[in-house]
Amino acid sequence: MCGIVGYVGQKNNSVPVLISGLESLEYRGYDSAGVAVLSNGAIGIRKTKGKVEKLRDLLLEQPISGKVGIGHTRWATHGVPSDENAHPHFSNDDKIAVVHNGIIENYQELKDELQKKGYVFHSDTDTETVAHLIDDYYKQGGDLLEAVRLTLQAIEGSYALGVLCADHPDQLIAARKESPLIVGIGENENFIASDIPAILNYTKNAYILEDKELALVKADGIKIYDIDGNEVSHEVYTYKWDVEAAQKNGYEHFMLKEIYEQPKVVMDNLSKRFSADGKHIELDGIKLGKAELENIDQIYIVACGTAYYAGLVGKYLLERMVRIPVNSEVASEFRYKDPLIDEHTLVIVISQSGETADTLSALKLSKAKGARVLGIVNAVGSSIAREADDVLYTLAGFEIAVASTKAFSAQVIAMYLITLHIAQELDMLPEKDFLEIKEAMLRLPSQISDILTKAVPAIRKFVNKYISSKNVFYIGRGLDYVVGMEGSLKLKEIAYLHSEPYAAGELKHGPIALIEKATLVVGVVTQEALFDKTKSNIKEVKARGAKVLAIAMKGNDGIEEVADDVIYIPRTHWMLTSILANVPQQLFAYYMALGLGEDIDKPRNLAKSVTVE
Ligand code: M6R
Numbered sequence: 022m023c024g025i026v027g028y029v030g031q032k033n034n035s036v037p038v039l040i041s042g043l044e045s046l047e048y049r050g051y052d053s054a055g056v057a058v059l060s061n062g063a064i065g066i067r068k069t070k071g072k073v074e075k076l077r078d079l080l081l082e083q084p085i086s087g088k089v090g091i092g093h094t095r096w097a098t099h100g101v102p103s104d105e106n107a108h109p110h111f112s113n114d115d116k117i118a119v120v121h122n123g124i125i126e127n128y129q130e131l132k133d134e135l136q137k138k139g140y141v142f143h144s145d146t147d148t149e150t151v152a153h154l155i156d157d158y159y160k161q162g163g164d165l166l167e168a169v170r171l172t173l174q175a176i177e178g179s180y181a182l183g184v185l186c187a188d189h190p191d192q193l194i195a196a197r198k199e200s201p202l203i204v205g206i207g208e209n210e211n212f213i214a215s216d217i218p219a220i221l222n223y224t225k226n227a228y229i230l231e232d233k234e235l236a237l238v239k240a241d242g243i244k245i246y247d248i249d250g251n252e253v254s255h256e257v258y259t260y261k262w263d264v265e266a267a268q269k270n271g272y273e274h275f276m277l278k279e280i281y282e283q284p285k286v287v288m289d290n291l292s293k294r295f296s297a298d299g300k301h302i303e304l305d306g307i308k309l310g311k312a313e314l315e316n317i318d319q320i321y322i323v324a325c326g327t328a329y330y331a332g333l334v335g336k337y338l339l340e341r342m343v344r345i346p347v348n349s350e351v352a353s354e355f356r357y358k359d360p361l362i363d364e365h366t367l368v369i370v371i372s373q374s375g376e377t378a379d380t381l382s383a384l385k386l387s388k389a390k391g392a393r394v395l396g397i398v399n400a401v402g403s404s405i406a407r408e409a410d411d412v413l414y415t416l417a418g419f420e421i422a423v424a425s426t427k428a429f430s431a432q433v434i435a436m437y438l439i440t441l442h443i444a445q446e447l448d449m450l451p452e453k454d455f456l457e458i459k460e461a462m463l464r465l466p467s468q469i470s471d472i473l474t475k476a477v478p479a480i481r482k483f484v485n486k487y488i489s490s491k492n493v494f495y496i497g498r499g500l501d502y503v504v505g506m507e508g509s510l511k512l513k514e515i516a517y518l519h520s521e522p523y524a525a526g527e528l529k530h531g532p533i534a535l536i537e538k539a540t541l542v543v544g545v546v547t548q549e550a551l552f553d554k555t556k557s558n559i560k561e562v563k564a565r566g567a568k569v570l571a572i573a574m575k576g577n578d579g580i581e582e583v584a585d586d587v588i589y590i591p592r593t594h595w596m597l598t599s600i601l602a603n604v605p606q607q608l609f610a611y612y613m614a615l616g617l618g619e620d621i622d623k624p625r626n627l628a629k630s631v632t633v634e
Contacts, residue, residue, distance in 0.1 A: 023108075023122040023632075024049050024094040025202065026219040027183045027193050030210025030240045032088065034058075036080060038212075039092035042219035043073045045267060048275065048421040049216070050628030051094035052102035056080075057109040057118035057185055058087030064118050064187050068093075068107035088240075089193055091183040091213075093120035096628050099128070100145025109185075110149040112156035113141055116187045119155065121148040122215055123179035123200040124633045131175065151176065155184060166237055166246070169194050173235065173248055179378065179633065183213050196235035200632045201376050201404060203227040204236045204243055206257060211238050216630075217260050218267045218419070225262075228255040229402050258402055266419040274621045276422035276515070280607050281473060284466040286427045287600070289416045290434040291462055299459070300452060302442040307395065307411040309367075311446045317367045320347045321392070323355045323383045324371035325631065327425040330507040331397075331432030332371050334599050337500050338440040342596070343449055352379035353634070356386055364391035369439070372396070373420055373428040374630035375403020382634075384408055397435045399428050413439070423627045424514045426607050429507060430469075433600045437462065440596075461594040465601070468591040472604045476588055480605060483570055483586050484612040490541040493520035496528060496562075497545035498555050504572075504599045505545045508606030515614040515624050525558035538566035543606070544584060547574045547598035559583045570609075572602050 024046030028035040039056045054076040055068025065085030069075050073094065093108035100106040109118040125131070128147035131154060136142070140153040151172060158168035165186050173180075179199035186194075195202055195213040205212030205220040205227045212220040213236070217227065230236060233248040245253050272278035296303050320339060322332035329351050336349040350360070352370070356379060362368065368387040372380045375398040384405055387394050396409030399417050406412045415431035441458065444450035487493075493512060495505030502524045509522040523532050525544070536542070542562045546555045559569050560583050571584035575592050590601040614621050 023096050023215070024051065024219065025091070025120050025122055025181055025183050025213065025215040027091040027195065027213035027238070028210065029089045029191070029193050029238055030207065032210065034086035035088060035090035036086055038223070039090050040073065040077055040080070041222060042214065043076070043092045043094050045218040045221070046094055046216060047073055048423065048622060048629055049094070050423055050623065051096050053095045053104070053107035054093065055107045055109055056090055056092040057111070058085050058090035059185055059187060059190050060085070060087035062187055062190060064111065064115055064185055066109055066111060066118060068104060068109065070102050070104050070107060089185060089190060091118065091120045091185055091193060098124055098633055099147045105144045106146050108148060110144060110146060110152045112152045114156070117152055117156050117159065118185040119148060119152040120183045121151055122181040122632060123198070125150055125176050125180065126178035127176065151182065159186070165189055166194060166235070167250070169196060169235055170246070170248065170250055173198070173233065181215050192237060192239045194235060194237055195230065197230045198232045199378065199381065199404070202230050204230065204238055204245070206243065209240050211240060211243055213238060217262065221260070221262070221267060225260045226257050227260070229258050261401075262419050267421060274422065276424050276426060276611055276621050279420055279422055279427045280604070280611065282418070283427050283430045283604065284470045284473070286417045286431050287434055287469060288466040290431050291465075294438055295459065300455065301445060302438050304413055304438060304442055307413055309395070309411065309442070309446070313393070314443055314446050316365060317345065318365045320345055321355070321360065321362060321366060321368045321387070322347060322349045322371065323352050323368060323380065323387075325352050325377050325379055327429045327507060327510060328371040328373060328380070328432055330503055330510070331429055331436060332369065333503040333506070334433050334500060335369065335436030335440065337503060338436060338596055339443065342440055342444045343447060352377065352383040356382045360386075362387060362390050362392045366392040368392045368394045370394060370396050370405060370409065371432050372405050373399040373415070373417070373425055373432070375400040375405040376630050376632050377405075378632050378634050381405055381408065397432055399431065422622050423624050423629050424511055424610070424621070429603065430600050437597065458594050458596065461597055464593065465597060468593065468601055469604055471591055472601065476605050477608060479588060480608045481612055484609065484616050486586070487541050487568065487570065488613065488616045491519065492535065493518055493541045493543065494532070494536070495520065495522040495543045495545065496525040496555070496558060498525050498551040499548045500599050501545035501548050501551070501555065501602065504602045504606065505543065507603055508543060508545070508610070511607060511610035512613060514627060515610055515619055515621050516617055517619060517625070518613065525555045528558055528561065533561065533565065536562050536565040536567050540567045542567045542569045544569050544571040545602055546571055546577065546580055547590060547602050548595060549574065549577065550595070552577055552579070556580065556583055572605050574598060
């Protein structure tokens with residue numbers, strides 16, 4: 022989604038800081054880029070449709086420089102990707118420049134009023150309204166900070182804003198509501214950014230702005246105010262991630278690097294999660310003991326995309342092991358369906374970024390209805406982490422690739438841990454079974470390494486064989502069905518292949534009509550209790566000409582009787598197969614996309630963090 026970076030300091034030219042910041046935000050997905058800098062009482066703006074590289078070229082042809090500047094990568098919401106719609110947007114006299122993430126919901130009525138006052142609009146964006154509105158208030162009162170504050174009171178919707186004014190060559194103003202923004206703290210220089218990678222080369226210390234706050238940022242100081250104009254104080258937050266984490270370290274793509282990081286991520290998420298005697302789960306910071314759990318009569322798991330599929334794994338496990346009804350919902354549906362939740366509901370929200378707009382709204386709605394909210398979050402200090410009653414961090418580190426891989430594995434581990442914890446608290450898991458599962462969990466990191474070492478040559482071979490597929494179906498039952506959903510999403514996202522997941526037993530109720538000669542079907546068959554059932558479904562698609570690539574567990578060789586090709590995962594406990602079965606799927610999607618020549622880390626139309634509805 023859109024990215025913001027801003028600089029004010031001693032450097033003679035802020036442009037290189039802005040460009041390197043924008044490059045670090047490229048992974049979030051965008052379609053145009055721009056910068057505005059202030060020099061000699063005038064604002065220079067360069068912006069263009071396309072990549073930051075194109076902006077860089079434009080700046081070489083038409084250089085600008087200045088000590089204070091703001092930069093932006095745009096992901097189109099209002100108006101097509103174009104030079105005109107790219108940010109920054111500026112007031113009619115070029116005095117004020119604005120970059121914005123989010124959506125101004127009442128922009129049309131504000132625009133109508135501004136047009137009546139004579140303001141001329143040059144773009145189709147909602148953001149341009151903000152530039153003119155600030156200008157209007159500024160002309161009336163002559164106080165820039167006040168003009169921004171009044172603008173914030175007038176606009177509805179979500180925003181992270183960076184504002185420059187030609188009359189104030191030593192400052193920039195930042196503001197946020199429901200869209201992340203931090204103020205980075207340097208020495209005789211300060212920054213604003215929508216995400217820490219943009220400024221990690223310069224500082225790890227920042228203030229995390231709260232909703233409806235604005236910051237006045239100068240080289241020698243930062244002041245933060247609430248929307249009523251009262252100064253507020255914030256603690257400095259120090260990010261632990263380093264620059265290295267945001268680099269490819271020799272891998273061709275971030276996605277591949279992150280796939281290979283999974284053994285470590287899984288190990289990190291398991292270490293320190295067991296009590297000293299090894300007989301219990303310990304989830305620091307989570308106050309979900311027996312008394313709290315006995316008060317709960319249903320669980321909702323709410324998330325988007327890959328995080329939703331991790332939640333679905335949790336649903337299957339919790340219902341089976343804890344016997345509490347679990348509803349799993351995508352956040353964009355949950356938030357508008359007036360869900361039946363109350364103070365006896367535990368709502369688990371899952372998010373890598375911790376900033377997904379729909380998930381955040383679902384969280385707020387759940388709290389307003391009295392439910393207890395547990396957040397499973399990767400980004401420390403993110404909005405969801407701060408709003409949830411309890412947080413379980415997923416310790417996956419920076420995930421840069423748009424296609425989520427290691428974060429999914431970490432989220433699934435979190436669901437395993439929560440399921441085991443609840444089952445133990447409610448006396449539903451005998452110690453012997455717990456210890457058996459624990460031992461199996463601790464083998465997962467080396468088993469993932471095993472898949473990564475041994476499966477790649479076979480997967481590359483299958484990719485060569487199936488590269489011309491146009492339609493791909495993923496089928497499975499129970500947890501295997503959920504894994505197929507995630508596999509199908511990965512293939513869509515980066516290889517742009519039409520693919521659909523189906524519950525294997527549902528095929529003959531319709532979708533089997535689409536199976537024809539050489540249709541590729543990926544059959545996930547790791548649940549031994551359901552092995553024969555899924556095997557029958559595979560026979561059905563084979564009988565209609567499909568080619569079948571199966572993902573099975575070692576020992577279930579019977580699959581070779583029906584599948585064209587098989588990838589085996591190491592043997593594990595039934596509840597843990599999802600995490601292993603997904604790794605070959607990740608590799609399959611990756612190598613398919615590579616074979617098709619797609620831009621794997623920056624897939625078209627997608628954003629890493631979806632901070633608008
Ligand atoms: O940051 P979140 O986990 O809340 O993001 C949720 C989805 O947008 C995300 O998982 C998306 O589906 C990924 N691109 C999947 O690879």
